[in-house]
Each structure stands twice: as C-alpha cells, then as structure tokens.
Amino acid sequence: MARRLWRYGLSLVLALALSGGALYAERPSDDVDPLALAALLISDGRWDKAAAALAEVNPDDKHLDRARYYTQLGLIARHEERWAEAATLLSRAIAEGATDPNLRLMLAQAELKADAPKKALQALDADRAALDPLGASWLLRAQAHRALGDTDGAWAALTDGANAVPDDLRLAEQQVLLLIELGLSQEALARAQLLLRAEGAGAERWILLSEALRGGGQDVRAAALLEEARLRFPEDERVPLALAKTYLALDQPLSAGLVLQSAATRRPELAVEAAECFRRAGQLDRAIRQNGEVPDGPTKTRQRLGLLLEAEDFERAAALTPRATRLGLVEEDEVAYGLAYAWMRLGEAQQAEALLKHIEDPKVFQRATQLRAALAACAAEGTCG
Secondary structure, X not given: OOOOOOOOOHHHOHHHHHOOOOOEOOOOOOOOOHHHHHHHHHHOOOHHHHHHHHOOOXXXXXXXXXXXXXXXXXXXXXXXXXXXXXXXXXXXXXXXXXXXXXXXXXXHHHHXXXXXXXXXXXXXXXXXHHHOOOXXXXXXXXXXXXXXXXXXXXXXXXXXXXXXXXXXXXXXXHHHHHHHHOOOHHHHHHHHHHHXXXXXXXXXXXXXXXXXXXXXXXXXXXXXXXXXXXXXXXXXXXXXHHHHHHHHHOOOHHHHXXXXXXXXXXXXXXXXXXXXXXXXXXXXXXXXXXXXXXXXXHHHHHHHHHHHHHOOXXXXXXXXXXXXXXXXXXXXXXXXXXXXXXXXXXXXXXXXXXXXXXXXXXHHHHHHHHHHHHHHHHHHHOOOO
16 A cells, blocks of 8 residues: 555654763763764754764763664664664664663564564564554554565454554554455445544545545545545545546546636636646636636646647637747747647748747657648748738
8 A cells, every 4th residue: 555554753752862861871061962962963853963973972882871872873774764774773772771662663664664574573572562552563563464465464463453552543544445455345435434434534534545445446436435525624625636636537537627626716726737627528618718717827828828729719829929928938849839830820921930930849840840831832822921
C-alpha cells in the first residue's frame, strides 16, 4: 500500500536527547557539553550542526553517557535516511542502557527501511511488555510480516493489535486496507462503514479507503464513498480532487468537471482543470465558459487559445494575439503557431507570417512550413487577406 503504516514524530524521543542527569560525571561545570548542545540543535532541527557537535565527542571517554550519545547519532542517521546505520546506532544505544520503548520502535522502523524485516520483528519481540500496549508496534509488526510476504502474519498482528489497543483506529484502518488488497472487498466495505463512522474519522480516512478501493479495481465503489465524503466534509478541498480523479479513471470527464467546477468556487485555480475535463467530455462551449473563471495569466490564455481553436472559433482565437504578446506567450512556439493558424484561417497572411517567422522547435517548425505552404497557395489564388 502506498501509505506508510505509521508516522512517528521526533518529538516523542527528544526527551531522550534532552533528559536531565549529568552527561559527564565529575566534569568541570564550565566545560562545553557537546551532548547537551547536540540535543538542543536536534530539537531545533539543525541536524548538520548537531552532527558537528557530536563529532567533537570522544566515544572512549569513560564519563560519556553512551546511551544518549548513540541515541543522538541514531536520530541524525534516521533523519538523513541512512537506515542501516540508524539501526546499528539505535541498537547500540539500547545496548548501552537506553530504555525508552520509542527507541525500539525507531529501531524496528529503521530495520524495515533497511530491508531487514526479520530484524525488525526481533526488535519488536525484545520488549513485548513495553511495546504491546503501543499501537505503533503492532503496525510495524504487520508491516514486517507483509515485507516477508506473510499476509496471515500481518492480519494476525493487526487483529491482536486491535484487541490490545482498541482505541487506535489505525489498526482497524489497516485491516480494511489489507482486506481490499486481498480482494475481500465486501468484508472490507462492511468494516469500513463502521470505521468511517467512528468518532474522529476525518476526510483523510475516507480518501485513503477510496484509494485502496481504486487500487483493488473498485473505482465505482470508490466514487460512491467519495460522494458521501463530499457531503460530510464540504470544506475539505482534498475530497473533490480525489473524486474527480476517480471519475477520470472511470472515463467520466463530465462528472469530474462538474465536481471541479463546484470546488473552483473556493479554489479558483481548479477552474482550469474543470475546463479541461469539459473539453475531454466534448463540451467545448462549457469548457470555454469555465475557462473564463480561470485567474488571468498565461495558463488561462494558453488554454483559451487551445479551446477556441478546437471549437474552430478562429476570430476569437486570433483576437488573443495582443494578450498573448503582452504575456510573452508568442515566444512559445506552440502558442505562436496556434495564433498563426487562426490568422491563416481568417485569410490574414501577413499576421500569420509575422508569428511563424520566429518558430524554432523542429516539430513545430515542420507544421509551420506546411502552414506557409497553405499561405502561399491562398496567395496564389488571391484568397488571402
């Protein structure tokens, strides 16, 4: 599944880096404490500076708090996504006496990221009493089993986790996603209905489940789910975008356009996407009207030119020349060609030639050459303006 099984904030372990107690026993108080400095830098997100501070530490110093030292190095490696090294450092921190269970979760995550799911399970099994009450541990356990291709083990982990931590709805959520992936969509939808109506279920969960349904080839059900979500969360801008994407996957551009047209009342920049959907649906008049709602600028002008040319409204297309010139769009070969084509269809050879002469792109230049031939023919026949 595209979504990570869990997200884990650094704030949960900063206490490890900032906790009290002497960092160096029997050290003079006026010494600069690199561990304390590194802890402050980590909490401030200044990872490079923290690494530089730790580089000044002598790991063989008998007074060094090695648990905190390796914890900080592990956090930095984790932040930099050096997963194998992070796993080694966090494991060393635990061996040196670090006891916070969050470190074991981080260790398991690092092992998973380093493609070592068996080691991740070993990390999670090392302190079951501390980890089993944490929903994140069961999510990681399920992820490790999935990485091993053991869907039964993943399901067992999610089920045991849901029983152990019933308030953590992420476990129920992952159960639904796994059922969808296994093709058990009916059971998944039955569970999803309960999950989606649970207290605190927001639009993100509806979108996630709709994406899982789409991944399982259930686009129609995904659309129905998102239609309900649109009614429940009218102010959430992510829902109409997901719904429009689903309708496009169903080859229903008109439905997608209508959804985006409504959403564009709050986000005007979506008007250009709505207009494109209407164009794909063959409703050029509606697409042109929707383009009128697009904020002024190059995007609006490019799209309007394309729509007018497709509608064979060459007079209005040619009339965009001053605006395109003002916006610098005539320097774009495609735009210059489109305007020249409109002028040619109006029989205005001079205006068309003026736009064609600066075209350089080989593909557009070839079309421009053909257009010049058409201009020459109309000139020979005396039909050009």
